[in-house]
Amino acid sequence: MLSIFDGLRDVSILSITIRMLLAVACGGIIGIEREYKRRPAGFRTHILICLGAAMTTLTSQYLYLHMHYFTDMARLGAQVVAGIGFIGAGTIIVTRRQRVKGLTTAAGLWASAIIGLALGGGFYEGGIFATLLILAAELFFSKLEYRMLDHAPEINLYMEYTNKNCLEAVLRLFRELNLKILNLEITRSAGSEKHNACAIFSLRLNKKCKVEKLLADIHTIEGVATVEEL
Incomplete structure (x- = not known):
């Protein structure tokens, strides 16, 4: 652990302020990338989720340390981990062409909640490092993913056509190119x-x-009206 954070691990006005500000900063950093790509959950959504999760951990610590409610301190945090799935599910859609969108955004929301829990509990190193890794995954690893998809042996195609003869012609083309229909x-x-x-x-x-x-x-x-890769 970094010694620079040792004085901020106890629950005090200073540590609470820093934890909440870090939650806003880390959630906002992740949200900016989603906002830039015009995803359903963007800058403000990630901030609110990360900050809310941090407040959940802080509340658990306050109830235990100051109010002396001797309950499981991890109980509220566990509810955040499970409950964030409802918000994440709202960002996932299946388009008319059976294409699933929003999975990365939903995963980012879930990860933001975990970061908020970590920062709220005083685990500064883990929260900050996780934020950097998530940002790297969304910004840089996506390029690697697209490159892998370009060389993927299997693809899904969506096609709209006007008549049966058109479909038969497409199937004939697949046979000529020696493509296997899975x-x-x-x-x-x-x-x-x-x-x-x-x-x-x-x-x-x-x-x-x-x-x-x-x-x-x-x-x-x-007869082919449109065709695209899913």
């Missing part, structure tokens, strides 16, 4: 001219096939 989901058109039928393909690519080239080839097939 799964196929088809939603038929309701008979209205405004609604196209759609299909979701799970494909296993070979080393010669590139995603951009595959999408371009599918776009050239007559």
